[in-house]
Amino acid sequence: MPQDRAQRQAVGNQFSCVSSRRHRIRGNPPPRLLLPAGRRGRPAGWSGLPASRGGAVRRAGAARGRTIELRQKGAGMSAEKGSSVVLALGLCVGLIGGAAILGRSLQEIRKGERYVTVKGVAERDVKADLAVWGLKVRVAGNDLVEAGRSLEATRAKVLQFLSEKGFSAEEVSSQDLKVSDRQANDYGSGNTRDMLRYVVEATVLLRTRNVDLAQRVSRMTDELVRAGVVLSTKDDWQSAGPRFIFTQLNTIKPAMLAEATKSARAAAAQFAADSGSAVGSIRRASQGLFSITNRDQSAPGQGEGGGGSEDESDLNKRVRVVVTVDYVLKG
Structure with a gap:
């Protein structure tokens, strides 16, 4: 039995090779070797399925592959579409929120402008609490020494006057001794030789917190006039009376x-x-x-x-x- 099977297989193979060469020369596909039904022996390379059925199976597999691929692509497109929708919604919410904040800010600015x-x-x-009184005296003469003595006598009378009225020595001071020679002035007029040559000036300054007393005494300067004292206001922008300061x-x-x-x-x-x-x-x-x-x-x-x-x-x-x-x- 094994020998018979081997012989049949050798004969079949030889027939298949001859048939293949013959059909290859003619340009036709070689015929498939069909064995009788019931025989278990199968030639090598036999698929066991008809060619038409095998092609259909392959086409069905390819179709299933394309279907799976299309489903995957559809799932990816759906995911991208969902993310785009979420992004658009977030953008809309942001624009609405920004507009609300901007409107509220403009409203607050408008309120602040009112x-x-x-x-x-x-x-x-x-009432003033400080009195400052500058009593200016002036003496003129052709002899400078004699004019100076006369000025000292006049200033002493002023100091005695203030002391008698109740002002202390700390409140009274002497300042601004000034001597001018009229003949030495370049801008003097031609008749200066007919005038007294020297003019000597001095100021007795009273600075006190007793403003009421200073106001009363300022109205008694006639006593100085009777004593031969003339208070000068020449070239002085201030009044002859005291200045009251708060x-x-x-x-x-x-x-x-x-x-x-x-x-x-x-x-x-x-x-x-x-x-x-x-x-x-x-x-x-x-x-x-x-x-x-x-x-x-x-x-x-x-x-x-x-x-x-x-x-x-x-x-x-x-x-x-x-x-x-x-x-x-x-x-």
Whole structure:
């Protein structure tokens, strides 16, 4: 039996080779060797399936591969589409939030721009606490030595006058001794030789806190005239009387600033009431200058926050300050 099977296989192989060469020459595919049914022997290379069925199986496998590939591509496109949708939604939410924040900021800025500028004034009447009185005496003569002696005698009379009125030696001092030769002046006129040549001047300065006494004594200078003393005001921009000065400004500054600010807020409240708003916090504030003037005399050119008067002959003073405040309006 084994020998018969080997012979059949050898015959089949020989037939297959001959048939293959014959059909290869003709250009046709070689015929497949079909063995009788029931025989278990199969030639080498036989697939056991018809050619048409094998092609169908291969095409079905390729179709399944393409289907799987398309499904994978579809899944990737779906994932990309989902991420794009999420990104678009996030962008929309960000734009809406940014617009809301910007609108609120513009609203706050618009609220901050609503303000009113007002001025507040505070005035206070005070009394001077320092008196400064310069008593200037002058003597003329052709003899310088004699003019100097005459000046010393005149100055002694002034010192005695002040001492008798109650001023201490610490409150009185001598200063500003000045001698001028009229003939030595290049700008002098031609008739200077007819005038006394030497002019000697001196100043007795009184500086006291007893302002009431200084004011009373300043009205008694006629006694000096009767004693032969002439007080000079030549080339002096100040008056012959004492100057009364208020030196305690720093002690009243805080209270006056508070009063001026209160006045400004009252004015701002009136403006706010007329516009249907309420007064808020201070946006900006500036302080003017403190002015000190004579109580019964307005300073020349005195304005809001202006300086004081040059005339200080009044014992009673008026202190004035002006502040400018910007208040925010609410509502």
